[in-house]
Amino acid sequence: MMNVDTGITSEVLTIKSEIRLIDIFNEIISKKSEAVFEYIESLNVDGNTKIVVVGTYFTGLGIVKRLSEKYENILLIDIYPHLEELLYTDLGGDLKNKIKFSSDIDQMCSGDIVIDTTGFGGITPEQSSRLNVDAFIIEDPVAEDNDELLKNKNNIHERLNEVDCSNKAVIKTRGIDTKTSGTMTLTIGVLTNLLNRFLEKEGVLYCACEMGFFEEVIFKQKDVDKFIELTDTNAFKVSTIKPFDLDDLIREEIDKINSEMIL
Known part of the structure; x- marks a missing residue:
């Protein structure tokens, strides 16, 4: 009405x-999360697979929320400890007993699947080079390639190249002519x-x-x-x-x- x-x-x-x-917010987050979920499903991973998501704001939050509906061994990492509170809000869907949280970025090396949602100024290529994983997923912070400065600042392909694994994928979100x-x-x-x-x-x-x-x-x-x-x-x-x-x-x-x- x-x-x-x-x-x-x-x-x-x-x-x-x-x-x-x-x-x-939730509708946009859901679009990204569903794409990631379907990709991980296509990998046919087993129940012991550890999934590490780096970055909480907001893509990472949505991804762990969607993945927690099926997978149990999930770690969310963010350098800002207070962002753990987002897990227990309407955005996170009250994930208190489903998701582990850490502010120790080195913990990302413990994952079998690592999902990097940190965008500009996030995980460095050097940090990516330390990963030994079955799959590496990264979010492209650029949307429509309509800003040359942002395009040149984007280093996700350097991060991808530094990870030695056979399953690599980029989360690409666009459609309404935004810059990022x-x-x-x-x-x-x-x-x-x-x-x-x-x-x-x-x-x-x-x-x-x-x-x-x-x-x-x-x-x-x-x-x-x-x-x-x-x-x-x-x-x-x-x-x-x-x-x-x-x-x-x-x-x-x-x-x-x-x-x-x-x-």
């Missing part, structure tokens, strides 16, 4: 999306694109999205609870004289995003 309220006068209405910011494939970047891309689409509709006065610079909340304030609270809100509010379904358009925009494994 459409969420409609009166505006400043009875002639103008305020419509709100039922979809929250955290729902958009980060979940936060893609979310802002969805919001920005939709603000423009909403404004083009007949009868719309103005619109707003409930987005802030959340990296400061997570990494500077280190307040995971505050982040979850801030994102548990309607993604959009629109002032209009002719109501329309915001959620349908949000889903259309999210559906444009595609995550695949490039071998």
Whole structure:
């Protein structure tokens, strides 16, 4: 049912999306996680295989959540200890008793399968060279190759080349003309694109999205609870004289995003 309220006068209405910011995060994370899950399934690994995921924010979090539905020996590593709290939120799905967490980056060498989601400035090629694994998966932080500086900064192929294993794959996510494939970047891309689409509709006065610079909340304030609270809100509010379904358009925009494994 459409969420409609009166505006400043009875002639103008305020419509709100039922979809929250955290729902958009989860939808994007799910696309990446499902692609990784299907790839690991294709490897036919046994129940004793240890899977190590490096990087929690936010791809790594979604991957361990999806993998924990089938696999038991999973370690999530992040240099920021407080990010362990994300495992116990709506984003993590309360993984307290399913996932081990460590801030010791050297622990990545203990995995049979290592998944690197650290992007720009993350694991170095030298660190990658120490891996002796059955499979190595890395997330490409670049989305559409539309920024030359970011493209030149990207060193994932150097990291891939340093790992001596037969199963290598890249997580590639794109579709809405963003510069990077980060979940936060893609979310802002969805919001920005939709603000423009909403404004083009007949009868719309103005619109707003409930987005802030959340990296400061997570990494500077280190307040995971505050982040979850801030994102548990309607993604959009629109002032209009002719109501329309915001959620349908949000889903259309999210559906444009595609995550695949490039071998």
